[in-house]
Amino acid sequence: MSVADVMKKIKSNxxxxxxxxxxxxxxxxxxxxxxxxxxxxxxxxxxxxxxxxSIAGWKGINASDMLLFP
Structure with missing residues (x-):
């Protein structure tokens, strides 16, 4: 599913x-x-x-900025 399809599905639903x-x-x-x-x-x-x-076992507070990609 393309990005455009996902965005269309979000809007139409x-x-x-x-x-x-x-x-x-x-x-x-x-x-x-x-x-x-x-x-x-x-x-x-x-x-x-x-x-x-906020996730156990991940980065400490001083290096905790993360990026999540759909």
């Missing part, structure tokens, strides 16, 4: 939030929920920034 799911280094499922107002096609090229220090 009146979706309010996008849930970005991933697994951490030990295999536990994690997620970040993004309101549609903050989700555009740039997320596919620039990523979505989040704080990796």
């Amino acid at each position: 009146n979706i309010k939030f996008v849930d970005l799911r991933f697994t951490d280094t030990i295999g536990k499922e994690q997620h970040v929920t993004v309101p549609v107002s903050a989700f555009d096609k740039s997320k596919f090229t620039d990523g979505h920034a989040f704080d990796g220090s």
Whole structure:
């Protein structure tokens, strides 16, 4: 599915939030929920920034800026 298809599906289905799911280094499922107002096609090229220090075993607070790509 292309980026344009995803964005069209979000609009045509009146979706309010996008849930970005991933697994951490030990295999536990994690997620970040993004309101549609903050989700555009740039997320596919620039990523979505989040704080990796909130995930066990990831970066410490001083080096925790992470990018998640859909």
